[in-house]
Each structure stands twice: as structure tokens, then as C-alpha cells.
Amino acid sequence: MKKNDHAIAYWKENIRYVLILLTIWFLVSYGAGILFKDALNHIRLGGFKLGFWFAQQGSMYVFVVLIFVYVRLMNKLDKKYGYDK
Incomplete structure (x- = not known):
């Protein structure tokens, strides 16, 4: 695989991860x-209605979790394409 093809494949996979994670965040928050x-x-969750909880706190928690998921995915992607050095 040429270096340019390697980089294009890396960015396509990266963009796919970003779109998937943003879709999850959109579904949870909106x-x-x-x-x-x-x-x-x-x-009810902790005495609060679940819809209210997601609107106030749940989407923020999910966003933070998605950040950690993205970091883990990118570390694996970097190793896969040799950009971890």
C-alpha cells in the first residue's frame, strides 16, 4: 500500500468513527x-423523570464517555496504520 493510500484509508476510518460517535451523541442528547x-x-432515575435527567445530565455523561471511546478507537487506529510512533 502506498503512503498516500495508507493516509486516505486512515482518514476514512477516522471520519467513520467520528460520524458514528456524533450520531450516538445526537440520539442521546436530542x-x-x-x-x-x-x-x-x-x-424514574434517582427520583427524577428519565427524560428530564437525559436533558439535564445524561447527554453530558454520554459525551464524556464518547470522548474516552474515541481516544481508545484512535489509539487502535494509530497502531493499525503505524502512526503510534
Whole structure:
């Protein structure tokens, strides 16, 4: 594989990871906090309605977790393509 093809494959995989993680974050923050809040409000978490909890705190927690997932994925991707040196 040429160096340029190597870099293009690396960035395609990187962009795919970013799009997947942003989609998850969108579904959690917008979907659970706004679109599906009425259905989620029937469930309680710590005394609060689940839709309210996602709108106020859940999306932030998910975002922080997704940051760690992204770091782990990128470390594996760097090793796969030899950019970890």
C-alpha cells in the first residue's frame, strides 16, 4: 500500500468513527432529551423523570464517555496504520 493510500484509508476510518460517535451523541442528547422525553418520563432515575435527567445530565455523561471511546478507537487506529510512533 502506498503512503498516500495508507493516509486516505486512515482518514476514512477516522471520519467513520467520528460520524458514528456524533450520531450516538445526537440520539442521546436530542432524541432522549427532547424527542422521546414524554415516553422516557414514565421511568424514574434517582427520583427524577428519565427524560428530564437525559436533558439535564445524561447527554453530558454520554459525551464524556464518547470522548474516552474515541481516544481508545484512535489509539487502535494509530497502531493499525503505524502512526503510534
